Amino acid sequence: MLDTELSIQSGMPAPFHAYQLDDAYDEMFSSAGRPRDHYKRLFRRLMELTPEELEERQQAADLSFLHQGITFTVYSDTRGTERIFPYDLLPRIISAAEWDTVERGLIQRITALNLFLHDIYHDAQILRDKVVPFDLVYSSKHYRREMRGLDVPHGIYITVVGTDLIRLPDGQFAVLEDNLRVPSGASYMLANRAVMKRVFPGLFRNYGIRPLDFYGQALLTTMRYLAPPASGDPSIVLLSPGVFNSAYFEHTFLARQMGIPLVEGRDLIVHDARVFMRTTSGLRPVNVIYRRIDDDFIDPLVFRKDSMLGVPGLFSAYRKGNVTLANAAGTGVADDKAIYAYVPAIIRYYLGEDAILPNIDTFLCSDSVQCSYVLDNLDSLVVKAVGESGGYGMLVGPHSTAEQREEFRRQIQANPRNFIAQPTINLSRAPCFLEGQVEARHVDLRPYILYGERVTIVPGGLTRVALRRGSLVVNSSQGGGSKDTWVLHE
Amino acid sequence: MNSSMLSRVADSLYWMSRYLERADHVARQIDVHLTLVPEQATEAARKRRNRLIACLVGEGYPVEAVDSDYDLVHLLTFDEDNSNSIMRCVASARENARQVREQINTQMWEQINQLYLSVQGTSLEWLWQGQPHRFYHSINQDVYRFQGITDSRISRDQGWHFVQLGRYIERSAETADTLNVDFRELYSAALADDAGDQQTYLEWVGLLRGAAAYEAYSKVYMANVQPRFIIEFLLLNPEFPYSVHFGINMVQASLDALGALTDTHKSSRVFRLAGRLRAMLDFGQVDEIMDSGLGSYLLAIQNQSAQIHEAIYQTYINYPIDDKLAA
Amino acid sequence: MLYSVRHTTRFQYKLPVSEAITEIRMRPRDSEIQHCNLFRLTLRPQANALSFTDSLGNVVHHFSQPGVHQELQIVAESEVMVSAPPVLPASLDATAWAQNDEAAAAGDHWDMFQPSAYTTSTARLEALARELDVTRRDDPLTVLLALNAAIHRTFAYDATSTQVDSPIDDALLHRRGVCQDFTHIMLALVRNHLRLPARYVSGYLHHRRDDTSADGASHAWLEVFLPGLGWVGFDPTNNILAGERHIQVAIGRDYADVPPTRGVYKGGSGSELSVSVRVRPLHGSGGAAGTADAPLDDGSEPPVYRSTAQALQSSYAQAQQAAAQQQQQQQQQQ
Incomplete structure (x- = not known):
């Protein structure tokens, strides 16, 4: 790929100086300096705000989470430690279509x-x-x-x-x-929205969310x-x-x-x-x-x-x-x-229909042919234990050490049924407000679906962010955060 | 809205409240002790220390291990092995609050959390070298603030009544305990001295202060510090919030309210027990009590309080489920 | 043959218990060769026994005893008609191995091929397989009959050597065990080395003097699915085929699926268990019901078989620490 790292033109207002595009799909920009339609108003609004004002709002939001005691527990020791779920100020926006x-x-x-x-x-x-x-x-x-x-x-x-x-x-x-089984996170989706309404009331009113x-x-x-x-x-x-x-x-x-x-x-x-x-x-x-x-x-x-x-x-x-x-x-x-x-x-x-939302290619280690492919390509694949969730039991090949790969090789060989592998996907990136400026970080999306008399889907869901630069792991247990997710009326 | 309350929630609210009350009491007792000590003879100070340990840690604690006020402050404030140390009481209260986080409001939680953090963040050295009074006083203030928030913000539902029960059962027990331990020793000393010297006077005042009662007592009896008045005031005064009588009145009021809220049968044992103890205090005469033996009177109060606690558990929390299934 | 069975189980708790919930598998199964005419449960403390049929067709009764008690007694009485299973051929065709593998490839009896809790291979089991030369040869029936005899020969029956839920390695080490061990060992060999579907059967045996297994207790054996014949029962403890004297109560992958009792209660700190089983043939169908209704203590009770073997009730302790750890183990899809 040529020109993958285009900087925003000089002359852009402060918050976007460090913003870069790469191979990943960018949620906000179709190309450098060109926001997608549904992001335009947010873009303009961010131009009007100084980094100090943004920082102030970020702090107001953080404080609000702290006071509400919106925390989760990390299992590093037997007692577990309470932490605030990191919240990113900038909403992720999805068009009606x-x-x-x-x-x-x-x-x-x-x-x-x-x-x-x-x-x-x-x-x-x-x-x-x-x-x-x-x-x-x-x-x-x-x-x-x-x-x-x-x-x-x-x-x-x-x-x-x-x-x-x-x-x-x-x-x-x-x-x-x-x-x-027991998917979690809906409370963060709701809490994120409540906080967003408080810190960005004006923007919220006119956006058609x-x-x-x-x-x-x-x-x-x-x-x-x-x-x-x-x-x-x-x-x-x-x-x-x-x-x-x-x-x-x-x-x-x-x-x-x-x-x-x-x-x-x-x-x-x-x-x-x-x-x-x-x-x-x-x-x-x-x-x-x-x-x-x-x-x-x-x-x-x-x-x-x-x-x-x-x-x-x-x-x-x-x-x-x-x-x-x-x-x-x-x-x-x-x-x-x-x-x-x-x-x-x-x-x-x-x-009798084709899937509307595609799967990611998946290699089953229970199949001996696929398994040997996986073992030969541990450095480029994401390996996951089949029954685990929450980012536990996972190897991200390109970001792994040789020891980690050896450990997984041993585990896969011992119990192939327990593992699958997928190509490392470059998740899309969305703008995040980090340390006084706007930078792109990888995100995913977890919508919540309720199946009762009819199927109800909450418009939006929890957008999880891999806050560490370059990281593809969005789980809260692994240093991820979240942001409010807007689905537009039209 | 659902009017029934989980037994586990009632249990947590009750103990949250009891532990806070206990922390408050221990803090006040140490504070009073530290202000009295400088004016006391060594022997009297040692005796006083031992009385505090008997009261606040338990009879039978090896007092020899505590031979200075420094040790005492450690034992009563920070000792992890003493389940009645302020640190442990506050941590237990917070843990109970955490278990029912969705039942209490944010201000209550923040208040209790802040108290916990401030005790956690204080070291024995810092406290000892600095101003112990300010520290203990701030604990009292935090507890009052918590109780104020509770009283002004919470609906008078079952939860509030379990908080009340915890507070007043604990408080009555503390007051009765103090009287039992202190009085036994001071009274016999006073008799021996015939009139009560200045040292003994100080002790009586200390007893009143420890029960948060000195100012209120002075309003009623002026500066006339007499053992029988002290007994009358701390045991039988129906208006003073730290007296045993007041506490039992509050307990009975909350039990009545709970009975109505939960449709508890009127003849339930818990009501009879509360009624009996209340009558004993309603009609108590200080002269009779002194004549027939204060010790046995206090023992009866302590036993009956313990029975009320048991009966509350039997009625609302730990009841055998076969009874309820049959009903 | 028509039998009357009485299976008495008594738990005595060292300290009082309450809020007990118990599940039992004691009702004889209905099958092509067996019919349970009558089943009666007597429980002390009194309780309302409900039942369901599990996915393997076993009838499971369950009941709750909320009040405080220090003893649980379960008397299960039944009247069962057992007919002789079809006579087996002397051997099968050698192609039976291939037929079996075809069915396996189609997913039939998948569970009964897999190593289960008590039939997972160990080094000692592998050694035994070599010693007894457990491999596919001749035809499945011939191999199984030989294996049935070989296990009977190799292991000594000893009611005191192991418990019903001991791992097979204990029996393999000492070469002695109870009927559950004989059965688990043969199950493991059949599944792992012959790759035939095999299942565990718990039940009763109407004893004869020359039987190896102890009278007065429940019994266990196994069934192997053979092409053209269906499930065929082997009793390696006694070196016989399951027949008219075997009364099926429950089938599973192994003992863990079908313990006679399983329960949870509050309080207590251990219990002592005594079990007695009496199987009597009934002659003539007319008086059958009357016999089954005979009073509990009719004097003919065989000596009580006492063991701590079936100690399956676990106390429902509320240790906060352990609970806290489990709360954290909950994965939560986050």
């Missing part, structure tokens, strides 16, 4: 994945038809044999989804990961729809692992937004396959559990026997249909990163 494609693509994908889950826990027709290899499904550590033949309300397995999207160098959105505030309400409506038929006015709770969990802030935040109790395992009791919570006025029935605890921990009688976070007997109530778990148990098999490679085929199989 682009969003339309994303929305249709997500609805299609979620619909197909839900049908897939129902199928593999019932007749497994897709496996008989050899569209997805049965051993990939049966060997997935998230495939739950306890779910076989069990019917969930309205056939809905994946109630809350947070799909990770990235933008390819040509600007097209693609799916990086399906998060179908689609709202997000309804998320708590929509989540509640969705949970209500999933209640067991006999529960009347259903009692809904959010089940959290507790205060030491990294997402505890989010649990408290969402429980407040939904107006439902935040419970821990020890608050719940099962008797004769019915769930109750222990309150000061006695035992109160529970009909729907928005659980933020992994399958493994929800019931020591059925899953991990040493679990102290779960509720003994919960699964018996679930099996009888007396309580709904959202998401259903066993959804993790469909976001296994090896199954991911088959999602376009899954969409075609159930819906």
